[in-house]
Amino acid sequence: MKSLIFTTAALAIVAGSAFAQTVRMGTEGAYPPYNFINDSGEVDGFERELGDELCARAELTCEWVKNDWDSIIPNLVSSNYDTIMAGMSITDERDEVIDFTQDYYPPTESAYVALSEGVDLEGGIVSAQTATIQAGYVAESGATLVEFATPEETIAAVRNGEADAVFADYDYLLPLVEESGGELMFVGEGVPLGGGVGMGLRESDTELRDKFDAAITSMKEDGSLNALLDKWFGEGVGTY
Incomplete structure (x- = not known):
């Protein structure tokens, strides 16, 4: 198994609660502008910014985990992290092994x-x-x-x-x-x-999926997801 590189994301501030559920966000870190490693050695890109905002809205504490693409689904299933945000297209074949949120990047x-x-x-x-x-x-x-x-x-x-x-x-x-x-x-x-890009989760984590789905929906409704798409992919990119 490849070694995992952990980087710490910003904590979601939860009003009235001293603790929040910690969620490990798995990514490749090699697919700009979706995800990449910046000069400081931190996970960066569209999915890092989006993922941090989704965690804040879902009142979760997030940690980012870098993993090679070819083992990214097996290591999710093996619980080495809790989600995949790695430019992963939603397909029927993958959906037989893991679960997906709704798409946060339209089909392209x-x-x-x-x-x-x-x-x-x-x-x-x-x-x-x-x-x-x-x-x-x-x-x-x-x-x-x-x-x-x-x-x-x-x-x-x-x-x-x-x-x-x-x-x-x-x-x-x-x-x-x-x-x-x-x-x-x-x-x-x-x-x-493909059917757009979504967040992958274990099939058993339905509650976590629902939290992220609600957060994605809120970003679509208030326009903030479209703003991030324009920022990272340029005007003219498909939006919601």
Whole structure:
């Protein structure tokens, strides 16, 4: 089992109560802008800011736990933490193993990125992060799938010639394309996948799920969730 790195989040202030339930929030810390590790070694990004606000509204004390993507669901089931906030799309397959809150990021497209136009997306070599819905899609597309443990490795595979293209969340790829100075480009058509991004929990934790669902609903209703989406993903991102 990979070692877990713990960072302490801000305490939710609970009026009239000296203690609040402690919830360990599991994340990958390697998928900006959803989640990443900042220069201070702290979990940062959209999901860190959102998660802290959800915990405050639910009157919970939150601690952030970093875990590798490929073991993130098994370690939730094994109770090494209590939630997953890691850019995880809601799918029927995952829902058979864990439970999900409602989505806090609307359903979006996945996209292909390559070094040049005209690459063969149906019969060529396409990289994707292991255990993702994108990897599953490529495996059934006719292309040759090459899987990597981290999203950075999927991009590196394109740059070093191991793969013709990478297939990943559009919102993850967009800043990389913009910052590449024309080296990377979107190719082919976008592909809608998944039912939005939600928080994963153990199936037995129905009370905790309900608390977070109520907090997500309150942020949708008062517009604060849309404000966070605009802040971290830019204007034009899908909102509620």
